[in-house]
Structures are given as C-alpha cells and as structure tokens.
Amino acid sequence: MTGPATIFDRPNTYIGKPEPRADAARLLQGRGRYVDDLNLPRMVHAAFVRSPHAHARIRAIDVTEARAAPGVLAVYTGADIAAEVTPYVGTLTHMAGLRSAPQYPLAVDVARWQGEPLVMVVARSRAQAEDACDLIDADLEELEAVCDQETALSPDSPLIHEEFGSNLAWERLVEAGDVDTAFAAPGVTVVERTFRFGRHTGVTLESRGTVCDYDPSENQLTMYYSGQAPHMMQVILSKHLGLPEEDVRVISNDVGGSFGIKIHTYGDEIAAAVAARMLRRPVKFIADRMESFMTDIHARDHVVTARIGVTAEGNIVGIDMDDLTGIGPFSMYPRTSAIECNQVLNLTGAPYALQNYRARGRVVFQNKMLMCQYRAVGHPIAMAVADGLLEEAGRAIGMDPVALRKKNLMADDSYPRQSASGMKLDDLSHQKAITKLTEIMDYDALRTDQAEARKRGVYRGIGLVSMVEVTNPSPMFYGIGGAPIASQDGATARLDAGGALHVASSITEQGQGTNAILAQIAAGVFGVPIDRVRVTTGDTRNVPYGGGTWASRGAGIGGEAMLQAAHALRDQVLEVAGTLLQTTPEALDIRDGNVVDAGTGAERMTLADLARTVYYRGNELPSDTKPELIATRHYRVTDFPFVFTNGAMAAHVEVDIETGFVKVLHFWAVEDCGRVINPMLVDEQVRGGVVQGIGGALYEECLYSPEGQLLNTTMADYIVPMAAEMPDITVAHIETPSKTSVLGAKGAGEAGTGGAPAAILNAVNDALSPLGASLWQMPMTPQRVLTALSEG
Amino acid sequence: MTRDARITLTVNGEEISAVVAVRTNLVDFLRHDVGLTGSHVGCEHGVCGACTLELNGKAVRGCLTLAVQADGGTVTTVEGLADSGRSDALRAAFTRRNALQCGFCTPGMLASALSYIERGGSDDRQAIRDHISGNYCRCTGYQSVVDAISDVIREGDGA
Numbered sequence: 024m025t026g027p028a029t030i031f032d033r034p035n036t037y038i039g040k041p042e043p044r045a046d047a048a049r050l051l052q053g054r055g056r057y058v059d060d061l062n063l064p065r066m067v068h069a070a071f072v073r074s075p076h077a078h079a080r081i082r083a084i085d086v087t088e089a090r091a092a093p094g095v096l097a098v099y100t101g102a103d104i105a106a107e108v109t110p111y112v113g114t115l116t117h118m119a120g121l122r123s124a125p126q127y128p129l130a131v132d133v134a135r136w137q138g139e140p141l142v143m144v145v146a147r148s149r150a151q152a153e154d155a156c157d158l159i160d161a162d163l164e165e166l167e168a169v170c171d172q173e174t175a176l177s178p179d180s181p182l183i184h185e186e187f188g189s190n191l192a193w194e195r196l197v198e199a200g201d202v203d204t205a206f207a208a209p210g211v212t213v214v215e216r217t218f219r220f221g222r223h224t225g226v227t228l229e230s231r232g233t234v235c236d237y238d239p240s241e242n243q244l245t246m247y248y249s250g251q252a253p254h255m256m257q258v259i260l261s262k263h264l265g266l267p268e269e270d271v272r273v274i275s276n277d278v279g280g281s282f283g284i285k286i287h288t289y290g291d292e293i294a295a296a297v298a299a300r301m302l303r304r305p306v307k308f309i310a311d312r313m314e315s316f317m318t319d320i321h322a323r324d325h326v327v328t329a330r331i332g333v334t335a336e337g338n339i340v341g342i343d344m345d346d347l348t349g350i351g352p353f354s355m356y357p358r359t360s361a362i363e364c365n366q367v368l369n370l371t372g373a374p375y376a377l378q379n380y381r382a383r384g385r386v387v388f389q390n391k392m393l394m395c396q397y398r399a400v401g402h403p404i405a406m407a408v409a410d411g412l413l414e415e416a417g418r419a420i421g422m423d424p425v426a427l428r429k430k431n432l433m434a435d436d437s438y439p440r441q442s443a444s445g446m447k448l449d450d451l452s453h454q455k456a457i458t459k460l461t462e463i464m465d466y467d468a469l470r471t472d473q474a475e476a477r478k479r480g481v482y483r484g485i486g487l488v489s490m491v492e493v494t495n496p497s498p499m500f501y502g503i504g505g506a507p508i509a510s511q512d513g514a515t516a517r518l519d520a521g522g523a524l525h526v527a528s529s530i531t532e533q534g535q536g537t538n539a540i541l542a543q544i545a546a547g548v549f550g551v552p553i554d555r556v557r558v559t560t561g562d563t564r565n566v567p568y569g570g571g572t573w574a575s576r577g578a579g580i581g582g583e584a585m586l587q588a589a590h591a592l593r594d595q596v597l598e599v600a601g602t603l604l605q606t607t608p609e610a611l612d613i614r615d616g617n618v619v620d621a622g623t624g625a626e627r628m629t630l631a632d633l634a635r636t637v638y639y640r641g642n643e644l645p646s647d648t649k650p651e652l653i654a655t656r657h658y659r660v661t662d663f664p665f666v667f668t669n670g671a672m673a674a675h676v677e678v679d680i681e682t683g684f685v686k687v688l689h690f691w692a693v694e695d696c697g698r699v700i701n702p703m704l705v706d707e708q709v710r711g712g713v714v715q716g717i718g719g720a721l722y723e724e725c726l727y728s729p730e731g732q733l734l735n736t737t738m739a740d741y742i743v744p745m746a747a748e749m750p751d752i753t754v755a756h757i758e759t760p761s762k763t764s765v766l767g768a769k770g771a772g773e774a775g776t777g778g779a780p781a782a783i784l785n786a787v788n789d790a791l792s793p794l795g796a797s798l799w800q801m802p803m804t805p806q807r808v809l810t811a812l813s814e815g
Numbered sequence: 816m817t818r819d820a821r822i823t824l825t826v827n828g829e830e831i832s833a834v835v836a837v838r839t840n841l842v843d844f845l846r847h848d849v850g851l852t853g854s855h856v857g858c859e860h861g862v863c864g865a866c867t868l869e870l871n872g873k874a875v876r877g878c879l880t881l882a883v884q885a886d887g888g889t890v891t892t893v894e895g896l897a898d899s900g901r902s903d904a905l906r907a908a909f910t911r912r913n914a915l916q917c918g919f920c921t922p923g924m925l926a927s928a929l930s931y932i933e934r935g936g937s938d939d940r941q942a943i944r945d946h947i948s949g950n951y952c953r954c955t956g957y958q959s960v961v962d963a964i965s966d967v968i969r970e971g972d973g974a
Contacts, residue, residue, distance in 0.1 A: 043910045050918030051906040053853020053893030057919065060852035150838070228857045228865055228919040228953050279855070279919030280953050312858040534917030534954050707913050707959055714956035738862035738951070746957040747948040751940070775956075 030590065030765065031698075034624075035615050036547035038766075041703035044539040045554075046532070056276040058232045058249045059309045066234065066305040067096055069295055070152035072142040072159050073317065074134035077168035077390035077731025078183070081132055081141065081161065088158040089144055094151030097302060098159070099143045099294070101129035107297045108263045111288060113354035115504030121193040121361045121386075123354035124184045128290035128297065134163070135183060135352035136392050137731055138317030143294050145306060168390040168731040172349030173326060175387040183352050183388040192354055193361040193386040197368050199443045200379030205340040206332040214416045215330040219800040220404055222324040223723035224316065225397055226743050229279020231319060232309035233292045235299035245272045246296060250285040251531055252571035257563045258507035259288055259357065260296055275561035278533040282715070283397040284319050285533075286573050288356040291318065316736040321725050322397035323801075324349045325367065325404050331412035332379075337422045339431045341379030342372045342443075344408060348386050351393035357506045360394050361386050366401025366493065372409045373442040374453050374489045374669065375431045380443035390731045398712065400574075402492060402777025403719060403801075410488045410781045411788070411799065418792060424785070425466060428457050428489050447663050450759045453489055456671040456693045460487070463755050464673050464691045477793060482680055483688070484792075486785025487673045490778040494696070494770025495579035495666035495763070497659065511659035512576075513567025514584040516545055516592040518652040520638045522616055522631030524551050526588070527559040529569025530581030535772060536704040537577050541585050543700055544766070548589035549596075550613030551630065567655055575770020578700055579666060580658055583764040587656035599650040600633055603643075658764065666761050668769040670694040672713070674782040675750075678790040680812055683805030685721055685787055687750045690779070695757040697769035705771045706754045712775025713752050718744045719776070720783035721802050791815065822886035826851065827895030835882045842866040842877025844885075845892060853893040853922050857951065864950035867923035868892050874930040893922035896929065904970060905929060908963035916954030924950045928964045938968040 031038060049055060086098040110125035129140045142159050146152035167181040174180055175190040183190055206213045234247040244266055248256055253273040261268040278285065295308040310318065329344035346367050350360035364384040371382060413431075417424045432453040433440065439449040460466075466485070473483045498510040514528045526545045532538050538558040546553040559565055569584075570576065597608035600618040604611065604627050612621040618628045636643055637650045644650065660666060675688040692709050699705050722742040726734040735741045760767025780801060787808070788797045796815025800807055823832040826849060835844055840859075845851045845868070857865035859878045866877035869891040896902035902925055908914070915921045924947065931946045943961045952960060 044913065046918075047910040047913070047915060048906075050915055050921055051893075051902070051909055051925065052897035053851070053922050055853070055918050057852075057855070059856070060846075062847070062850075150836070226951075226953055227917075228863060228951060229855070229917065230857075278917060280917040282953070312860070534915070536913075536916070703913050707916065707955060710956035710958055711916065711954045712956075715953070737860055738858045739860065743951060743953065744956075745948040745951070746944040746961065747941070749944070749957050751958050752956060 030548055033547055035550060037543035037553055038547055038700050040701065042539060042543055042553060042701055044536050045542065046538055057229055057279050058234055058247050061234045061247055063234065063236060063305040066307055067145050067147055067302065068149040068152050069143055069145050069298060069306055069308040070149060070156050071140040071291055072156045072161060074130060074137055074139045074141055076134060076163060076165045077137045077170065078166040079134045079163040080166060081130060081134060082164055083162040084142060085160040086142060089155040092155035092158055094147040095144060095155045097145045097298065099298065101127060101131040101141060104129045104143065104294050104297050105131050107301065108293065111263055111356040113356040113359045115359050115501065115506055117504035118193060118359055118361045118365065121354060121359060122187060123192060126353050126356065128293040136390055137733055138392060140291050140294065143298060145298050145302065170389055170391060170727055170729060170731045172324065172347055172387045172389055175349065175389050183390060190388040191385065192350060192388055195365065195368055195384045197380065197382045197444050200341065202341045202343045202379045202381045205379040210335050211332045211340055212416065212419050213330050213332045214412055214419050216412060216415060216799050218327040218329065218408055218411065220323040220325040221724040221801055222321045223719050224319050224321045224725055225282040225284035227280035227282060227284050230310040230312060230315045231285055231289060233295050234305055234307045235296040236305040237299040237303055239303050242266065242270050243272065244270060244296060244300060245274065248273050248275045249278050250275055251281050251533060251573050252286050252508065253531065253561055253563045254529065254568055254571065255508050263293065264296060264300065273563045275531055281533040283573060287320055287358065287395055289318065312738060313736045316741060317733055318392060320355060320395040320397065321392050322394060323404065324394050327404060327408050329408050329412055331416050333416040333420060335420055337420065337427050337430045339375055339377060341377060342409060342412065343381045344371055346384040349389040349391065349394065350386055351391050352388055353393055355393045355395035357508065358396055358501065362396055363401045367404045369444050369446055370401060370405035370491060373444065373446055373491045374433065376433050377443040391727055398715060399773040399777035402773065403716060403780040406488050406490045406778055406781040407784050411784050414785045414788065424487055425457065425461055429454065432457060432489055448667050449663065450761050451667060451669040452695045452757045452759045453669050455757050456669055456695060457489055459755055459757060460671040460673055460691055460693045463753055469675060482678045482790040484676050484678065484786040484788065484790025485673065486782045486789055487671065488778045488781035488785065489671050490669065490774065492575065492668045492670065492770065492774045492777055493665045494575035494668055495660050496574045496576060497661065497664050499664040500574065509568060509570040511657050512569030512581040512584045513655060513657040514581065514588040515567055515653060515655040516549060516588045518592065518596060518630060518634050520634045522629055522634055523555040523557065524549055525557050526585065527566040528581050528585055529567050529571065530577040531561050531572045533572065535572065535577065535708060536701060537572055539704065540578055540582060540700045544582055544585045545589040548586050549593050551616045555616060567657065575772040579764065579768045579770055580660065582700060582768050583766045584656050584658040586766050587658060588654050591654035591656055595651050595654055596633065599637060600628065602645065602648050603633065603636060604628065660763055663763060666763055666769050668696045668774060670774050670778055672778040672782045674786040676783065676786040676790060678787060678808060680794065683808035685803060685808065687717060689750045690752045692752060692775060693755045693757065694771060694774050695759050696771040697758060698760045698767035699756060699758060700768055708771045709754045709775045710752045712773060713779045714744050714749055716776040716779025717783060719801060720780040724802050820883050822883055824885045824887065825889045827891060827898065837881065837883050839882045840878050841880040841882050841885050844882035845877065851892050851894055855919050855922055864923045864927060865920050867926040867950065869926060874926050893925055896925060902929060904967045905963065908966040912959040912963040912966065914955060914959040914963040920950055920952045924952065924960060932964065932967055936968065938965045940965065
C-alpha cells in the first residue's frame with residue numbers, strides 16, 4: 024500500500040484537525056437514543072428484589088402476593104432463571120491459578136453481596152414492578168460476611184466458597200534482579216510506605232440498563248445494550264441462553280457514559296434477556312441510582328505495602344511491593360477480576376530504568392460488590408505507588424523530584440526495551456514529557472510561590488507523576504486466555520450512488536468521539552469532504568466483527584482498520600476511474616469528492632458520476648471490469664502485547680490545615696499518544712480522565728460497614744467532582760507515532776485517570792511535608808488529612 | 816394504591832391533556848407519556864441535574880417535580896429550546912468546544928446554562944462553575960462546558 028506520507032500529506036486530510044463531532048447536533052437537541060428512550064410495542068418492565076445482606080442463605084421466598092399484584096406478568100426466582108441459562112465462571116486460562124465459582128444471574132441458594140438480585144418481577148410499568156417487589160417475602164439466614172481483604176486470608180476467616188478452602192482467588196509473583204541485595208548495599212536509602220486505595224465506581228450518568236426483545240418466529244433475541252462491546256455480549260447471550268450466535272443481535276445506540284462499567288456480565292441484564300424469551304415480548308430493565316451504586320462493578324480496593332531503594336546520588340536501585348486486593352465474591356465474567364492486580368504488577372515502576380523489582384499480588388474474595396475493570400485498570404495504583412515512593416525517597420535524600428525523575432526515567436533513545444516486569448516498550452518519550460511539563464507549568468516559579476506562601480502559613484503542594492498507559496491491546500490481553508473478546512477490529516467503506524461514503528466499524532461510541540474520528544480518517548484517506556461521510560457503529564448485524572471500545576483501543580486499532588479500508592476503497596475506485604477515463608490509476612487521485620488528475624489536481628469526474636455509472640449504467644464498462652465499491656479491512660496489533668503511551672502530569676494544590684480540605688489550583692498533563700487524530704477530542708479525553716482521577720484521589724469511595732452494608736448509595740452521599748471545585752487543566756502533547764500501524768495512533772482515554780491520583784497524592788504530601796505529616800490513603804478526604812496532621 | 820388525576824399543560828408550545836398517576840414525576844411524564852425523551856433521569860433525587868428543564872420560566876428538577884404540579888403550567892424541554900432557537904448560540908458553542916461527550920447530562924446542562932445566561936450571568940469562570948455545580952458531568956471535566964458558556968456570554972456582549 025502507499026506509504027504514510029501520502030496519506031497524511033493529502034490535500035483534504037482531516038487527521039490532526041480539531042473537527043467538531045457530527046453527533047453533537049443530535050445530542051444537543053435532545054434527540055439522542057439511549058436505552059431508556061426506547062419504547063417498543065408490548066414492552067414490559069423489570070424490577071428486582073435484592074439481597075439486603077452481604078452474605079445470606081436463602082431459606083424460602085414467597086412470591087404469591089406479588090404474582091397477584093396489579094400489572095404483574097411474571098415473577099422469577101433465582102431457580103426459575105437458572106433453569107433457562109448455563110452458569111458462567113470468571114476465569115481465563117492465561118491467568119494461571121485464577122479461580123472463581125459458577126455464577127447465575129440471580130442468587131439461587133446463597134446471596135453473596137448486598138444488592139445481589141434474588142427475585143425478578145416483570146410488570147406493565149416499572150412502578151407496578153417495584154410495588155410488587157415490596158410484597159415479596161424473602162426468608163434469609165444471615166451468614167457471617169467476609170469484608171476486609173486484610174483478614175480474608177486468615178485461617179479463621181469464614182469462607183465464601185467452601186470448596187476452595189480459602190478466600191484466595193489468585194496470586195502472582197514477579198521477580199527481576201535481586202531487590203534484597205540491592206537494598207542492603209551501602210549508601211542505599213530504603214523508604215517503605217503502605218498505600219490504601221478505597222473502592223470507587225464509575226457513576227455513569229446514564230445508569231446501566233437494557234431492553235431485550237425476543238421474536239419466537241425467528242428465534243431472534245435482540246438486546247439494546249448500553250455498553251462497549253456488542254460482539255462480546257452477543258457471544259455471552261448465545262452461549263448462556265443456548266441460542267445460535269447469528270440469532271442474537273446486540274445494538275448499542277447512544278451510551279450515556281461507560282468508563283469500563285458497562286462491559287461486564289450483569290445478572291439483571293441477562294435475566295432481562297431470559298424474561299424476554301420466556302414472555303416473548305420486550306422487557307426493559309433500567310437500574311435506578313441505588314442499584315447502580317450497589318451493583319455496577321466497583322474498582323480499586325487495594326492495600327499495597329511497598330519499598331523503594333535509592334542511592335545518595337538519586338539512582339533508584341529497585342522497588343519491592345505487595346498488593347492485596349479484594350474483588351467481591353466472584354471474579355467478574357468474562358474479563359475476570361484479576362486483571363487489575365496483574366496490571367499493577369506489570370506497570371509499577373515501568374517508566375523507570377529499574378534493575379531490581381519484586382512484586383507480589385494477591386486477589387481475595389469478599390462479600391462486597393464485584394470489583395473489575397474500570398477506566399485506567401491498575402494504573403492509578405501502579406503510578407501512585409511508584410511515584411509516591413519516588414517523591415518520598417527524594418525527600419529522604421534531599422533531591423528535587425524532577426531531578427530524581429530525569430535521572431531515572433528511561434532515555435527517549437533507548438527503545439525498544441523492556442520494563443523490569445517484562446513489558447515490551449517502544450516509541451516512548453518520558454524525558455521529553457517531563458521537560459515539557461516543567462516548562463508549561465513553570466515549575467521553578469511554582470516552587471518560589473510555594474516557599475513564599477509557606478511563610479504566610481499557606482500550604483501549597485506540587486506533585487508530579489511520570490506514567491505509562493496500556494493501550495491498543497493485542498490478542499495477548501484476553502483472547503489468548505479463552506475470552507470471547509475480539510482483539511481485532513474491522514471497518515468497511517462503501518461508496519454510494521450519490522458519491523457519499525458510508526463507513527461501518529466494530530468499535531463503539533460512548534461519547535469519546537469514535538464516530539467522529541472514523542469519519543475524519545475515512546474522509547481524508549479516501550478523499551471526500553467529511554460531511555459526505557456517514558458512520559455506523561454498535562450493531563452486530565451491520566458492522567464488521569470486532570472488539571469494541573475499551574482499553575484505549577478504539578482509535579489505535581479501529582482507526583487503523585478504517586484507514587486501511589478507506590485506502591483500499593480508494594484504490595478500487597481509482598481502478599474503475601482509470602478504465603472510464605482511459606488512463607492509469609496512478610495518474611489519478613480522489614480529492615474533495617472528485618476524481619482528479621494526480622499531478623495537476625484538475626477534476627476529471629465526480630465520484631457521483633463514477634458511482635452512477637457503475638451502479639446504473641454498467642453497460643458502459645468493459646465486460647471484464649468488475650468494480651467493487653466497497654472494501655473491508657481488519658487490523659490487530661502484532662509483535663507487542665500492548666502499545667504503551669507515556670505522559671507526565673502535575674497537580675498544584677492548597678491544603679487548608681484547619682479544615683483538611685484540598686483545593687486543586689491547577690493541573691497540567693503532557694501526553695504522548697502517538698499520532699493525534701483530533702486534538703480537541705484527545706484534550707477532552709485527557710481532561711475528563713484527569714477529573715475522574717481527581718475524584719478517586721480526593722472524593723469518591725464506596726463505604727461499607729463492617730457487615731458489608733454499602734452506606735452511600737445516593738449521589739448526595741457518594742461525592743463526585745463538581746464544576747466548582749475542579750481546576751482548569753492545561754494539556755500539551757508530544758507525538759511519537761507507534762510503529763505498529765500506519766496511523767501510528769495510541770490510546771488516550773485512560774491516561775488522565777491513571778496518572779492524576781499519583782500527582783494529587785504527591786502534591787498533598789508535598790504540602791504537608793513541612794508539618795511532618797503525610798497521607799497514603801485515597802480518597803484523601805478532609806478527615807484523613809486532619810488525622811494525618813494530628814499524627815504528623 | 817395510586818390515584819390518577821387529569822392535568823393540562825403547555826409543553827414546548829403544544830397544549831397537552833393527560834391522565835397521570837399522581838405519583839408520576841414530571842420528567843417521567845414527559846419521557847414516557849409525551850414521548851419527549853430528551854430530558855434524562857440520572858439520580859431521581861434532585862442531585863445530578865440531568866433532568867433539569869424549564870417550568871413556568873424557571874429551571875427546575877424534573878425528578879423532584881410531580882407532573883400534577885405542572886398542571887396549568889408551561890414546560891420547555893431541550894427539544895423545545897432547540898425548535899424555538901433559544902439554545903442556538905449555546906448549541907453552537909457546545910459543539911465548537913466539545914462541551915459534551917456522552918450527552919447524557921447535556922439537556923440539563925443546557926437548561927441550567929440558559930437560565931444563567933438569560934438572567935445576565937457574568938463570564939467569570941468561577942461564577943459559571945458555581946452555577947453549573949448542580950449538574951454532574953462525568954465525561955468532560957467541566958472546563959469545556961465553562962468555555963462554551965463563557966463564549967456565549969461574551970458573544971452576547973458583543974465582545
């Protein structure tokens with residue numbers, strides 16, 4: 024194929040330009056199509072009775088009264104649903120030793136977290152279904168709950184799954200070099216800290232939900248899905264409901280935020296599909312906000328004890344860490360709940376040229392909501408541990424944290440290489456990024472301001488992070504372990520009779536601008552104005568097969584497939600044009616919707632003329648010309664398990680030592696996500712990600728009682744960042760294109776969430792340091808800040 | 816059990832008469848009975864702001880207002896703001912600044928922003944941030960929303 028220069032230097036390329044999203048018009052006029060907007064003929068509504076206990080044996084459930092309640096069509100217990108599906112188990116073969124128990128959509132004999140569905144009621148309205156739920160009498164024997172991961176492995180702990188003999192789900196040890204010897208060497212300062220990362224969750228503004236419809240005449244199940252991976256969901260429904268894959272159609276229209284929350288298997292959604300099949304009519308289930316907090320996957324929940332060793336000259340000699348993470352009573356299906364711990368082990372210290380590294384991870388069961396992959400899986404933990412220790416070590420040896428980073432970050436000309444944990448790295452720019460960061464934030468001036476402010480009793484802190492982000496995963500992420508999750512994506516480009524370009528892709532849109540970047544790539548590479556491109560995503564019946572949008576893979580993998588498809592269609596169209604114009608394809612180009620002379624740019628014919636000739640007047644073509652005005656290409660990452668990006672970020676905070684409040688004054692992010700397709704969309708991904716990261720660092724926590732009762736299940740009690748307390752965020756870029764594709768794009772969606780918590784942690788501790796206090800627990804709430812100060 | 820009541824109200828300029836259960840809130844009535852699905856439900860307890868719409872000239876939470884409370888009133892939803900052109904400048908600015916991603920908070924955000932702009936709110940960034948702090952956005956991080964609102968105020972001032 025033609026080389027990259029030809030593609031990116033084309034006169035009508037849109038790659039690299041801040042094109043506004045075409046989808047915005049619809050959403051701004053209230054014409055979005057979210058799942059709850061659907062109202063199908065004969066549609067009925069589901070509500071669930073959920074376990075009030077974290078751990079309870081189900082003795083009996085009396086649904087007699089509910090069955091007779093107004094509007095009720097059906098009441099299903101766990102056993103009723105279990106008879107219609109096969110159970111699922113959240114393990115993968117490449118996560119050696121990972122175990123989990125079979126899980127059904129509704130609890131059958133034992134409920135294992137507060138909020139686990141017990142009974143499903145289907146009625147003519149949601150209100151009637153909820154009324155009937157109130158009439159159900161569940162006789163439950165409360166069992167002792169395992170909530171604290173730090174005691175879950177003790178021999179006297181109750182067991183969540185008796186058959187396993189312990190509450191351990193998985194463990195892994197990574198060892199490189201010899202940490203003990205390195206730490207024992209003369210002149211090495213060793214700093215140890217214990218980090219606690221609370222549970223938080225995604226809080227998508229559109230809650231989880233689905234409409235499932237079943238047509239018995241064609242044995243067709245259609246799921247309208249608020250999620251990220253339609254083809255994955257198609258396989259799961261097919262497998263567990265016993266339907267041929269081709270009879271399951273999954274449609275994802277507008278999705279009101281996902282962030283990894285809506286990519287898992289939720290019992291209430293599977294039950295909606297089961298009910299639709301049993302009732303032979305559409306069933307809608309929309310989680311209310313309390314159900315969202317109780318049953319959307321939670322994230323993080325790690326306790327990490329870690330040490331760093333550094334010489335007096337500032338050479339980091341190694342990191343030694345132990346991560347203990349609680350994942351709820353099951354490993355989530357199908358992606359598993361061991362991936363986050365695995366990523367923590369893979370990523371800690373990955374920006375730095377470490378010789379010695381030891382990391383142990385243990386994943387334990389507990390009676391809380393399941394923990395699984397949420398935006399920036401593992402990254403906030405890995406970055407906060409490594410860079411938190413690094414800045415603490417800097418304080419211990421009296422070295423500035425920027426100088427300490429520059430001394431230890433991998434050199435920009437040292438790739439390809441591996442991290443101490445064995446990750447293959449290429450095309451990174453840590454040194455450039457930290458240099459650019461300190462320039463745009465005016466680091467030296469901030470330090471001067473900080474010293475001045477301290478004299479006035481004002482405690483400001485500056486915290487940094489150097490980070491990597493896992494993007495564009497290859498089949499080594501899930502597929503290799505047996506997960507029904509495509510690592511490749513497909514794209515189709517089709518010229519219609521009017522000269523417009525229709526494209527379809529297996530990546531999906533949840534607001535990132537997926538559809539916009541597909542249009543940008545296709546328009547420029549093929550050669551039409553962007554307003555002549557129409558994009559289809561999110562329908563298993565109408566798009567090529569592929570993975571969807573997650574793990575910051577949409578632009579890098581789906582974008583490359585789109586580029587290849589558009590380029591292939593261009594070649595096909597020029598072949599036809601050459602025949603029609605009696606010249607060679609090489610002498611022609613497509614620009615702004617016209618076939619032009621490649622040398623002069625003079626118009627030879629419009630694409631509409633060409634297409635109408637092919638479609639309507641094939642008689643004008645030689646009989647041996649068989650034009651194809653549609654092209655499909657697929658792409659996957661080879662040679663690398665992941666395509667890493669890097670970045671550097673900084674937070675400037677002020678800590679009120681009287682109240683414990685942390686005010687974020689400003690935030691800076693330098694991101695290298697390879698080739699930037701749309702700088703506006705990338706900047707907004709970074710900003711939105713940073714704010715979610717700030718949320719995890721300062722505000723957000725799913726608070727459980729010792730008995731496993733979730734205490735904050737309203738938006739008033741679970742605090743997310745609001746506009747008033749968020750800073751403006753300065754974003755800058757370095758572009759080191761990935762060599763794994765022509766497009767050269769890496770992902771950008773998770774960097775902010777992965778890096779911001781470390782920068783905030785470091786900034787707060789920088790502010791507290793003159794007071795002899797420090798805090799290693801997230802979120803860093805006012806109460807925790809005050810406690811740290813009183814202990815300091 | 817629930818009682819029903821007949822209500823008559825003007826929605827986006829159209830008179831609507833319907834029988835509703837008295838427990839039905841205004842946003843559910845608009846979404847499920849009238850078919851105006853532009854107003855969204857995020858929390859159902861008045862915190863997230865996704866259901867913010869205009870009732871009798873004031874921005875209200877559609878989830879904290881019962882449909883029967885709108886009897887005899889005038890309601891404008893995000894669809895009405897677009898059809899009448901009142902949200903033209905804001906929509907253009909939101910598009911230009913990419914002040915929306917998933918779009919779920921957007922109808923409420925527009926209603927809040929419009930009430931601020933139309934009553935002469937200043938383009939001071941912190942004042943804008945304070946005003947929209949009743950509207951959760953989980954995607955943008957808010958900066959682009961502030962930019963867009965600020966743009967509209969400045970354009971309106973002839974700046």
